[in-house]
Amino acid sequence: MDIWIQYAILIAVGFVVGFINTVAGGASLLSLPMFIFMGLPPAVANGTNRVAILVQTAVGAAGFKSKGVGNFPFNLYLGLSAMVGAVIGAQISLDIKGETFNKVLVVIMFAVVALMVFKPKAKTQDVVERLTGKHLWLSIVAFFFIGIYGGFINAGIGFVIMLFLNYVNRLSLVKTNATKVSVVFFYTIAALAVFVINDKVNWTMGLVHAIGNASGAWVSARYSVKKGDGYIRAFLVVMVIAMSIKLWFTTYE
Secondary structure (H helix, E strand, O other): OOHHHHHHHHHHHHHHHHHHHHHOOOOHHHHHHHHHHOOOOHHHHHHHHHHHHHHHHHHHHHHHHHOOOOOOOHHHHHHHHHHHHHHHHHHHHHOOOHHHHHHHHHHHHHHHHHHHHHOOOOOOOOOOOOOOHHHHHHHHHHHHHHHHHHHHOOOOHHHHHHHHHHHOOOOOHHHHHHHHHHHHHHHHHHHHHHHHHOOOOOHHHHHHHHHHHHHHHHHHHHHOOOOOHHHHHHHHHHHHHHHHHHHHOOOOO
């Protein structure tokens, strides 16, 4: 593949991924297989994907902040807890063989799509937020385990975070998204560090992809929270089915 065509694909897919991940989540179901199809081993694809996620969430958080939407220090507590879990999850992903990782990814892809299709609608009415006391501690513990999964593969983590924050902490949809991108930013720092230390990052592809991610995240955070949900779901379902078939039968020497 011509290098400039590859860069164009990385940026274009990155924009879509950044937009979708900031609105809801699940778009790593597109970026991870894309990196694998471009020739990266699964562990390197996983690590490279974190470069774009880090940039995407940083820009997304800045976008929400520019609109006066934030949840400090609640998001910091959850982010620090998730960082510890992410180190564990990232190390686990490094110890899995390529074929096994692909099959785990396929199972997760279908599970996330099912969650996208059948998840209950988030409540948008005014409710009393629960950010202190037992609800804070419950969230800190829960986000340690969320961090493990996020460090392992990250795909679909946005839906889990949004459901938890909405139903346990009673955050509005907008605050849920703002808190989500902040938490993912924190634990991605830890996960990326693990991949970097183990030389599992393709910086060129990761940074080019990040250009698209950052653009999509900024547009999404500032101008769209709820639009296009049905189209996004339909698009991801089709793409997940196609990529899953390819991934399942991919082997490595």
